[in-house]
Amino acid sequence: MSMLWSVRVGLGVVALSLSVEVFVWLYHRLRPARTLNEVLFFPSEVSCVENLFKASSPHSCHCPLPHRVETSFSRLLCHLLSASSSLDLCIFAFxxxxxxxxxxxxxxxxxTIRVLADQDYSVITGSQIGVLRKAGICVRGHVGSVHxxxxxxxVDGRLLITGSLNWTLTAVQNxxxxIIITHEPDLVLPFIKEFQRLWVQSEPDWCHFLSN
Structure with a gap:
């Protein structure tokens, strides 16, 4: 009887162990993917971001700025550079x-990149819109009586980057x-629709003079 009891207990332990393993496996298989929600605040600490653009050793850049420091700006760059198929950019000051x-x-x-810009602000000194256009990136200017x-x-039709930040050095550093960064479909989809609405309304030929 004692031996039979021991066998039963042993089998019960094994069954319990297997049940836990199956539960953990099912949990990891069936749970929804974690949705990205991130908030960045500026001004951002100034640091070297050279490592984000190329695989370099920590000592390959000799600028005086701190190296390999995670900041709000470096996080923004990382999310932007994560694009693998498409980027739709709707920006006032760049x-x-x-x-x-x-x-x-x-x-x-x-x-694949599409840039929608404000007509007036795109031609001020220092604007990068003309640079993007000359590189062959598709740029359109918003047509209307307001900015x-x-x-x-x-990014890739699924990651939204939005907030108060203009893409200028002053905005980033001063x-x-x-900025809010999210994968939430209920937030991403309205911005996709808004971009497409403005894209259709905007002037496709406006940007040609930026190449001159």
Missing amino acids: SNLDLSRAVLALHSRGV MHHKFAV NVEN
């Missing part, structure tokens, strides 16, 4: 050289600003 470099890097990798004041990007 003069930040590192953000321009990121968009150009995506273009060189074959990512196109949006500041958002949709202004109190915010």
Whole structure:
């Protein structure tokens, strides 16, 4: 009887162990993927971001800025550079050289890029819109009696980057600003629709003079 009891207990332990393993396996298989929700605040700490653009050793850049420091700006660049298929950018002011470099890097990798810009602000000194256009990136100017004041990007049709931040050096380093980054479909989809609505309404030939 004692031996039979021991066998039963042993089998019970094994069954319980297997049940736990099956439960854990099912949990990891069936649970929904974690949705990304991230908030970034500015001004951002100034640091070197060279490592984000190329695989380099920590000592390959000799600039005086701190290296390999995670900041709000480096996080923004990482999310932007994560694009693998498409980037739709709707931006009022765009003069930040590192953000321009990121968009150009995506273009060189074959990512499909569409940029929607405010007509008036795109031609001011320092604007990177003409640079993007000359690189062959599709750019359209918003047509209307009011400014196109949006500041958002949709990465791969599923990641939204939006907030108060203009893509300028002053906004990144000096202004109190915010950015929200999310995969939430209920938030991403309205921005996709808004981009498409403005894209259709905007002037496809307006940007040709930026190449001159």
